[in-house]
Amino acid sequence: MPRDEEFLYASGRVKVLENRLLGRSVIERVLEAENMEAVLRVLSETDYAPEFEELESVYDFEKALENSMKKTLNTVRESLKDHRIVRFFTLKYDYHNLKVIAKSRILGADVPENLSNLGEIPVDELIKLGKGEGDAKVPEAMKAAYGEAMRLFEETQDPQQIDLFLDRALYEELIELTKEIGHEFLKDYLVALVDLINIKTMVRLKYMESDLKALEKSLLPGGTIEQAFFEKYFKEPVQSLVDALSSSRYAKVVKEGLENWISTGSPATYEKLSDDFLLGILKKGIYKPYGLETVAGYIGAKENEIKILRVLMVGKINGISEDVIRERLRDVYV
Amino acid sequence: MAIVKMKKMFLLGLKDDLDSLLGALQRLGTVEIADVKEEEGGNSKITAELSELETKLSRLKFAIEFLRPYAKEQNPLIYGRPKVSWKKLEEILSREAEVFKIVDSIYRFEQRFSRLKTEEGRIVNQIELIKPWGALDIPVEDLGTTGKVDIKAITVPKKNFKEFMNKVKESDLPLEVIPVGESREESLALAVYHSSIRTEAQELSKEFSVNTEEFSGFTGTPQEIVCKLQERLEAIESERKSIKEEITKLSDNLLDLKAFYDYLLLEKQKKENLQKMADTEKIFVMKAYVPENSVESVNSAINSVTDTVHLEFEDPAEDDDIPVALSNPRLVQPFEIVTELYSLPDPREIDPNVYMAPFYFVFFGMMVSDAAYGLVLSLLSALALWKLKLAGMGKKLVELLFLCGISTFIWGIIFGSWFGDLIKVKPLWLNPLDNPMAVLYLSFAMGLVQIYTGIVLSAYKDIRKGKVADALMDQGLWLVFLTGLIMLAFPGTVGVAKYVALVGAMGLVLTQGRTQRSIIKKFTSGLLSLYNVTSYLSDVLSYSRLLALGLATGVIATVINTMAKMLGVNIIGYIAMVIIMAGGHLFNIAVNALGAYVHSSRLQYIEFFGKFYEGGGRAFDPLRMKTEYLDIEGH
């Protein structure tokens, strides 16, 4: 298990950087801004200024957000000897790219769009993998996962199988990674993440009237809630799942979120609550003077901030009203 | 006494006069306006004006910070802040359009800079890409397909290159590959082949990860391209230089920008205070706090603006949030910083500074306790006070060091320490190295004095609140008990001591449980209260640091001297000796002054303040001429 002392330098940097996370008042000002121009004016006073200055059109805001996240990840990476903590957060981007590549191959498109540059495997190498070149510099685990996903697709001709399989592979690798790092904080976070996703998956599949087999394939490994538990409640009404989880740590999320889902038919509240819950775990980092928690908490907070900005920007560009956007917003870290 | 008595002021006036009234109060600088608005938010018109001001301020700030490196500014620490008269300020304000034109042009310069930087980065990348192709002497526009022949510039991963060339040689295709050079990871080559074998060529490319370099957007041979790009780089550099020259020309206007900024800042402060008032269409009500001794000046300042006001001063009520300002004798003022760093006193409490200052003074000196070090400290601080234009906390801190240097000097004479044992002077009292126990007892004695003072102050606090009985039972009995215990330590007084201590202890046992209901509980909690004697004991022991840190200074000074003297064998040795002594003693002064500051603060915070002081006051922050860059003079 990594000792807190290994994170002294990184924590020092992070403590300063935390000051530059957007406070509630900035978010509020973005929310109240009349148009995109006003939004950019507010952001030009923040840490996001350089990224947005380079933009040629506001519709490319996604790129600016990505670049800002990239900068954060690089800062943390260069202040740590052990890069696995950052890897815990970047792995999902690589698997995202892998999915994109796999799908573009199915569709026969040559240059895939929507590739993220936040992953750590060079996009070119992934494209090579997609083209079927043998010497692509991609880790064996990902190569194998990709091969298996494509094989599954050949077998079933169902593109969704790729998503399901690669998601599972991602979480298997994350579990492996947290075991290797050996820090309770990350393990705990991952467990909660998996559990909350699994609950959502189960309820969604239930409403889609899928079968047990689909559920089995869709559930992710690594949570505290057993697969058997989900299989048992899959056949019962959602309310009984809420009751069954009423003494777990997810009680509040499940009760409010799922009951809202039952009555409105939309998972939005559940998603918001589970994001808040996960952010709550990361927030513990703020009270720790130094250590893995501090660093992981900061990366998580930055990811959350980017999510918030994305919601805000999309809302502003599409002229969605202030109140509706507000409803969708998550907690702010600082 | 030491906490300035505040009056609550109510001002009822016409809104038309409001702006000039606020201006007058701002210049006076002794009125803190309280918030009487009940609902959140406030006037939307003012909010809009405020956000407009904010925008202007942040633009000006950006321009000022951008210009600063280009201007020759006098260091305000040495020369003080530049001064501007109101007349000059009005002249600058009349040129608002011109000032903001400068701001705009600075934004443009900044944009040009960042564009140049982006272009520069791109060109540097391109050069790096094209440079390895230098040996290729055909213009890149000739690459591609000409008639029946394809000519292509290709890159092959270095590790594949040899195999690739072998394969090309072995095959009998109409294909020629001419190596051109190498980049960091790839081998570069020119491939010429007949168009009919395009498919085979593609197969080959795939097998060896061969890529084609397109050079799109360029013409001429690679060498010419690099040349052109480098010329562009130079052009960028000279453009940058010319921009810098233009900016330097603009930097003469820095003072105008600063003045404008400060003026807007003052306006903003006024506007913010506007939001705190309750108003109707024509009339406003202001609630404010004014130090008692400036009531007169406030009165006349307001009357000089207008007659149509109603003004009332009264004593603050129990639940008013009174701000705290301190007024202490000049000698005590530097010590206020120690309390300020802890917490300001509650407005209804006593100001501890007068009582704390002598202890701090004595303790600091005792912990450093070297006459020469004291002189150095005081002289350096005096120099800083004389040469530098210090203000606020910084000034107080240097003044504190000056005073503590004097104390250090005195203790140095008492203990006979001058740069440790470098200059042998007979101690006034004794050398602590000869008789540390005596100094230890002295430390404890001083600790007892401070603890007693703390207990007495606590009693005084109770009495001020009218709780005389509590003061007698809580603090009084403890004083009796502790005194008895101390007397036990002296053989001459042991006889009486027993009874004194016993009376104190009995009294405590009987009174400390008085808030409990049942008799048994009264008795047990009274008995248990005697346990507090351990906390007094540990408090007293804590003062042993006075001796320990004093010894540390002296011994380390001696170590430095001993080491240095060992070197004094020849001329070079003597020079080294002097250097080691100077450096060593300076280091020792710095470390011990820091240690003394930290530890004498701690003795005040924990051992002394713990007895009686609560803190939690809010600093008096009047509406005043709070500027950032300049001092504005006159009216």
Place this chain on the structure above:
Amino acid sequence: MEITLGQVLALLGAAMAVFLPGIGSARGVGMVGEAAAGVVTEDPSKFSQTLILQALPGTQGIYGLLTGFVVMQRIGLLGGNLLPLTTYQGLLVFAACLPIAVVGLLSAISQARAAAAGVGIVAKRPEELAKGITYAAMVETYAVLALLASILMLFGLRLS
């Protein structure tokens, strides 16, 4: 001159008094320095404030050196006439060195943790520096007490 076991023990005590707190301080100052460097990378204006915090766990090393020096002086090493200590006398000196040797080592590291947390305070609220310093200084008390114990024992011993 013959070397006695007592002399060896006394010097061993002095050596321990110097090197154990020295190790503690070196580690402690290093720890705070790392956290401080992190802060300064992002905000160079915090240099002087973090430097004060970094200096705090350094005092234990100085206390150790001081104790070692007192030993050397007491056993006559510095004057050139090393006293012919008996084994018991040597053990006494050795025992007197133990408080600062052990407490110095451990308190320096504990103090460094508090000071590194203080660096975090400075990063977020530079005006609260004094509170960060006070928290770290609370730990130092125990090093001061140990130093005092060691020195009083050394001065109290009759060695000649």
